[in-house]
Amino acid sequence: MTDSAWQVFSLDELMAKVVGTEPRFYEFLRVPALSSAIYRLPAGAKDMQAPHLEDEVYVVIEGRARLRIDGKDHDIQRGSILYVRATAEHSFFDIEEDLTVLAFFGATNP
Secondary structure (H helix, E strand, O other): OOOOOOOOOOHHHHHHOOOOOOOEEEEEEEEOOEEEEEEEEOOOOOOOOOOOOOOEEEEEEEEEEEEEEOOEEEEEEOOOEEEEOOOOOEEEEEEEEEEEEEEEEEOOOO
16 A cells, blocks of 8 residues: 555556466555556456455456356457446456456445
8 A cells, every 4th residue: 555645557567567378467556445456368368256345347458358247248348348346246258369457446345
């Protein structure tokens, strides 16, 4: 956690943190009401995430895949913005092109 009232992040620098042939997750911000991360799944990878206790917003930076939320499938690609409510079952699959997303997590629900 930082004491600064503001921070600036570089998308290029964040993307460099998740380069590789394995799925990678890098949290770059954590404050009491919010956390943010960059998440990369190479083409063909399996998303192993479980439901979270926080609401989430994903912004797709690059790639093409599908997202299953509570049993419903959605095609996603660069520019897609996805909302997943806390505790919802969800995962990325059919990852056709390396998928990189920015993830924003709200405060944990009481």
